[in-house]
Amino acid sequence: MPRTVTDAITAHLHLEAEIGGYEAADARKEAVDGTYGSLAQLVGGAPRNIAIVSNATTGFIQTVSSFDFAPGDAIVTTRSDYTSYQIQYLALAKRLGVRILHAEDAAQGGVDPDSVRDILKRERNRVKLVAVSWIPTHSGLVQDVEDVGAVCTEFGIPYSIDACQAVGQLAIDVKRLRCDYLSVTARKFLRGPRGIGFMYASDAALARGDHPLFIDMRGATWTAADRYEIAATARRYEDWEFPYALVLGLDAAARYAMTVGIDVAHARAFALGARLRDLLRAIPGVQVLDRGREPCAIVTAQIGDRHGSDVVYLLRERGINTAATLQWFGLLDLGKRGVTSAVRISPHYYNTEIEIDSVADVLREIVDQKAS
Numbered sequence: 001m002p003r004t005v006t007d008a009i010t011a012h013l014h015l016e017a018e019i020g021g022y023e024a025a026d027a028r029k030e031a032v033d034g035t036y037g038s039l040a041q042l043v044g045g046a047p048r049n050i051a052i053v054s055n056a057t058t059g060f061i062q063t064v065s066s067f068d069f070a071p072g073d074a075i076v077t078t079r080s081d082y083t084s085y086q087i088q089y090l091a092l093a094k095r096l097g098v099r100i101l102h103a104e105d106a107a108q109g110g111v112d113p114d115s116v117r118d119i120l121k122r123e124r125n126r127v128k129l130v131a132v133s134w135i136p137t138h139s140g141l142v143q144d145v146e147d148v149g150a151v152c153t154e155f156g157i158p159y160s161i162d163a164c165q166a167v168g169q170l171a172i173d174v175k176r177l178r179c180d181y182l183s184v185t186a187r188k189f190l191r192g193p194r195g196i197g198f199m200y201a202s203d204a205a206l207a208r209g210d211h212p213l214f215i216d217m218r219g220a221t222w223t224a225a226d227r228y229e230i231a232a233t234a235r236r237y238e239d240w241e242f243p244y245a246l247v248l249g250l251d252a253a254a255r256y257a258m259t260v261g262i263d264v265a266h267a268r269a270f271a272l273g274a275r276l277r278d279l280l281r282a283i284p285g286v287q288v289l290d291r292g293r294e295p296c297a298i299v300t301a302q303i304g305d306r307h308g309s310d311v312v313y314l315l316r317e318r319g320i321n322t323a324a325t326l327q328w329f330g331l332l333d334l335g336k337r338g339v340t341s342a343v344r345i346s347p348h349y350y351n352t353e354i355e356i357d358s359v360a361d362v363l364r365e366i367v368d369q370k371a372s
């Protein structure tokens, strides 16, 4: 996190300790309200379309729970959608009889928008939602969310995008994406705090009266013994209890990202990712796993026969932060390719070429150690 983000968070925590939680929220009302403007500027839409939620997963859950599924209704998704969502789809299938239809991949990897079209042609009356993870958790693939958006518009089917790994490394414009929903986390390329995120809901979704199944007293008012009235804006998706310090941290992160420039961050992070892939491809025994026309700044690789978690630990000992990817994180993709585990390396725009080169050097050492 940049200093301005941690300063925003700690200043608010100190204020809460000094004058009280409710009082601190009132004192910083203008700044909190301004967060909706910053986030709308970051992804498009207006402040009324933004809801601040605890993370991207919550945004997705609030989205999905806005639809009333009957047995036999369908959700169309991709083979690379986020792990938790695939689990939630299975739970929906088991508990509500929802059918989960995975669109086919294109030859170069990533969802094929024509496959989405074919499914919608066949099933348009039963498909309640199309949901796509723009960038999955388990590889550097960038899915073609814009073309899928065009297909959903053609058939008038609600469309939700998981932009968790995209925000901060890709410019986002919800109008171009033609999505009804978009969910985001703060803690990844946006460089915000953990435990906070946000979602976008389109004017069409708001006008339709979409609202989460477990709406609370922030999202609705109890107007009569047998009635509630939903908030006019996307706040209908929020929780009454609100982590104001993190919200202000999210605001600072969004403003910082826009000051850096998303296009600048994108070009730099993608270039560092491409450099790392080239270096890794030159190491015997290392297999780069990222598919798609132009992979992003998430570099995933299988390091010889070392387990991804061991590699993460060895890198951490050398001051290099990475994450492990396990087969079940992307079962329909990695499973098919026989990948059991991998390391995920996500260079950010602030990293240097020297740092990238040293990651490759250390990975070469790790492979050599194992071989000798």
Ligand SMILES: Cc1ncc(COP(=O)(O)O)c(C=O)c1O
Binding pocket: 055, 056, 057, 058, 082, 133, 135, 136, 137, 138, 162, 164, 165, 185, 186, 197
């Ligand atoms: C592609 C993708 N979507 C969604 C999420 C969920 O984000 P969060 O854990 O912040 O809810 C993740 C987390 O790693 C992710 O990689």
